[in-house]
Amino acid sequence: MSSISIFHCVYLMFLLSSISKVGYGKMVFNVMNYGAVADGNTDNSKVFECVFNKACQSEGINLVLIPRGTYMLWPIMLKGPCKGQVEFQIKGTLKAPTDKASTVNVYYWIAFQYIDQLILTGGGKLDGQGLAAWNVYTCNVDPNCKALPISLRLDFVTNSRINHLSSINSKSAHMNVFACEHVTFDYIRIIAPKDSPNTDGIHIGSSSNIDILNSIISTGDDCVSLSSGSKDINIQDVKCGPDHGISVGSLGGVRNEEDVSGLTVTHSTFIGTENGLRVKTWARPYSNNVFNLTFENIIMENVDNPIIIDQQYCPLRNCKKGDSQVQIRDVKFRNITGTSSSKIAIAFDCSKSKPCENIELNNINLTYNGAGGPVTSLCSNAKGIAIGQQQPPSCIYRSLQHLY
Ligand SMILES: *[C@@H]1O[C@H](CO)[C@@H](O)[C@H](O)[C@H]1NC(C)=O
Numbered sequence: 001m002s003s004i005s006i007f008h009c010v011y012l013m014f015l016l017s018s019i020s021k022v023g024y025g026k027m028v029f030n031v032m033n034y035g036a037v038a039d040g041n042t043d044n045s046k047v048f049e050c051v052f053n054k055a056c057q058s059e060g061i062n063l064v065l066i067p068r069g070t071y072m073l074w075p076i077m078l079k080g081p082c083k084g085q086v087e088f089q090i091k092g093t094l095k096a097p098t099d100k101a102s103t104v105n106v107y108y109w110i111a112f113q114y115i116d117q118l119i120l121t122g123g124g125k126l127d128g129q130g131l132a133a134w135n136v137y138t139c140n141v142d143p144n145c146k147a148l149p150i151s152l153r154l155d156f157v158t159n160s161r162i163n164h165l166s167s168i169n170s171k172s173a174h175m176n177v178f179a180c181e182h183v184t185f186d187y188i189r190i191i192a193p194k195d196s197p198n199t200d201g202i203h204i205g206s207s208s209n210i211d212i213l214n215s216i217i218s219t220g221d222d223c224v225s226l227s228s229g230s231k232d233i234n235i236q237d238v239k240c241g242p243d244h245g246i247s248v249g250s251l252g253g254v255r256n257e258e259d260v261s262g263l264t265v266t267h268s269t270f271i272g273t274e275n276g277l278r279v280k281t282w283a284r285p286y287s288n289n290v291f292n293l294t295f296e297n298i299i300m301e302n303v304d305n306p307i308i309i310d311q312q313y314c315p316l317r318n319c320k321k322g323d324s325q326v327q328i329r330d331v332k333f334r335n336i337t338g339t340s341s342s343k344i345a346i347a348f349d350c351s352k353s354k355p356c357e358n359i360e361l362n363n364i365n366l367t368y369n370g371a372g373g374p375v376t377s378l379c380s381n382a383k384g385i386a387i388g389q390q391q392p393p394s395c396i397y398r399s400l401q402h403l404y
């Protein structure tokens, strides 16, 4: 079937290649006209790839249209650079295969690479069909396990917009942003069960000027996570939960990582998450810096660890004792309110040899929603200031030397 489809695509591209664009409108490439089959079974990867390549090689604005319907899709890599601007409009549901062969040595399901000015939109859905894969997942106990495919990977994508899309049941992370600049995610919906392993919502690394706005993320692992080289990341009007919250790290676990700086999270809500706002680093000898993080106007509802800096991160519980060499500084928590489901609403477990500097707690009102309160905070090697209301009472070590 797919050989007929790909023949179709190439053949029709040839026939249609003489048709010129009308006026200044978009050139529309409807995948149905090139042999796509929306029966939920037939693999469409070759057709989509072929249509994308054609759109990518055309000048002007080129729209790849995937109409309503369910499309089986084996892993695809859509690669630029493109001559014009490509808008990829998914109105239907794309379904990932469950065959084991589709996950072996493939780190993506749908990947876009080296594209400037990509628009990915349409109101459609990416269904990673993760359930079967999660059942055999061993990465939580086996450090040599093979990672499963990420549903949507953006590598080296710039000046682009991803909006009005949903992702459900990814096998690994839902979305991964690597080496990208100026990319905005807007009106994204991410859904996977609370206990699905390693299903980060949006994972960012080696990228700058990434915005995540007006989105709802409910998944098994981190809502949004930032790794090495994340710079100027803006998260606004995002609802997380249940999941593990917004996380910087883990960092300091390996050599040669880049700094993480310039994160702003504003006007966002955490509901029933394991963590709210978290920075986590390994207690290993690799140095790195995390600075200029601002968390402002945040509501917590029933969150286990609303505010947490953990510099002894050790998920497999067999780490050597040591001090983290990651320097954390200039971190502001402003107007953080709501409920904690554990008594310790704020925990700063900072490195002894590189204490956290310039932590600002400003108008915090977190209450414990269980029995046997009151709510407390825990500080270890944390310096900074507390301003305004402090519930729980701040335990930060007041340091004047860095007042700003
Ligand atoms: C702090 O980060 C924000 C982005 O979150 C950026 O706009 C600002 O310039 C940074 N400030 C400093 C002093 O680097």
Ligand SMILES: *[C@@H]1O[C@H](CO)[C@@H](O)[C@H](O)[C@H]1NC(C)=O
Binding pocket: 267, 268, 296, 297, 298, 299, 335
């Ligand atoms: C505090 O944050 C909440 C939630 O975002 C917001 O509604 C409220 O206006 C903020 N208060 C101030 C004084 O900014």
Ligand SMILES: *[C@@H]1O[C@H](CO)[C@@H](O)[C@H](O)[C@H]1NC(C)=O
Binding pocket: 338, 365, 366, 367, 389
């Ligand atoms: C702090 O939060 C509690 C519970 O949400 C609320 O009853 C109280 O009024 C708040 N305090 C202030 C000063 O806003």
